[in-house]
Amino acid sequence: MLKQLTLSFSTTGHKFSVSIVAPILENVSWGCFYPTVTVxxxxxxxxxxxxCVPERHHGRQRVINEEEDGCLRQLSNAYVMTLIILPHTLFEFTDEGYNxxxxxxxxxxxxxxxxELYFKSWVPRYTATSLKHVFGAFVLHLLGVRRIRNAxxxxKIVLHRLPVKEECPVNCPCDEPKNWRSENISLINLEQVEIHGFDGDDHEFDFLKVIFRCAPVLxxxxxxxSAEVATSNDRCTEIHDIFKAYPFVDCRLMEH
Structure with a gap:
């Protein structure tokens, strides 16, 4: 008879198994924290x-007013999968995407x-600078999973960066595989995309083009x-040129 389940836990890499049978479950809130990153x-x-479902206020699901702040309207009664992603520089990790x-x-x-994907390109307590990691290869690898791709x-992508940014280390794998820019993933249901923290780097423009190309019903x-990008004629022009290639998509350039 269980209808609502809230579960939050952390794992240190040890085997952890949960099995729940709830045929009439209506509302799930599920969260896992990895204090020692292993994947x-x-x-x-x-x-x-x-x-989980979005935060509710006064018994009603929160809806963002898109006309006031330019954000995308939340889908009603939609479950949201949120990933918090950190650089692996200071952790033991495996680079096997399958894991x-x-x-x-x-x-x-x-x-x-x-x-929703939140990229934090620094490790708190260890550094005061952000690395300019390429995120496109990771996102497309994730979207390549059939259940995610079809769902x-x-x-929404949020790129958290510190004011001081450093170039990636020599031979950094963030831009691998190199052919991610030519990926053709059929995102048959993707209608809305929101990107925060766009810095106008070449790989960010490449990612925009891939998403437009792969989302036929966008x-x-x-x-x-940022204000720096908003005042750059070259970078703003390049963004608008990409937008113009897709006149049937409602495109907006917003400044934080």
Whole structure:
């Protein structure tokens, strides 16, 4: 008879198994924190995963007013899968993408339609600078998972960076495989994309082009940029040129 389940736990890499049979379950809030990162892809490692409905206020699901702040309207009654992603530089990790995807799939305890990715390109307490890691290869690797690829209607990417940024180390694997820019993933249900922290680097423009190309029913794209990018004629022009190639998509360039 269970209808609502809230579960939050952490793991240090030891074997951990949960089995729940709840045929009439209606509301799930599921979260796992990895204090010692053990799974990764390229330079990125999974720090936390959550799967739940959005926060509710006064008994009603929160809805963002898109006309006021340019954000995308939350899908009603949608489950959101949220991943917090850190650089693996100071952790023991494996670069086998299968392990990362297998770990994520184990947490897909219910259907979802919103995917939110939060990239933190620094490790708290260890450094005061951010690395300019490429995120496109990781995101496309994730979207390549069939259950994720077919499910998402909304994609949100938040790039958290510190004011001081450093170039990636020599031979950094963040841009591997090199052919991610030519990937053709059929995102048949993706309608809304929101990107925060767009810095105007070449790989970010490449990622924009891939998403536009792979999402045939895309309706809306919102790109949030810093004041530095907003005042750069070259970078703004390049963003608008990409937007112009897709006139049937509602595209917005916003400044933080």
């Amino acid at each position: 990764g892809f390229g330079p990125w490692s999974l720090s936390r995963i959550m799967l 990362l995807m297998h770990t994520i799939e184990k947490h897909l305890v219910t259907d979802f339609s919103v995917l 998402i209607q909304r994609l 309706k809306r794209m919102v790109v949030w940029v």
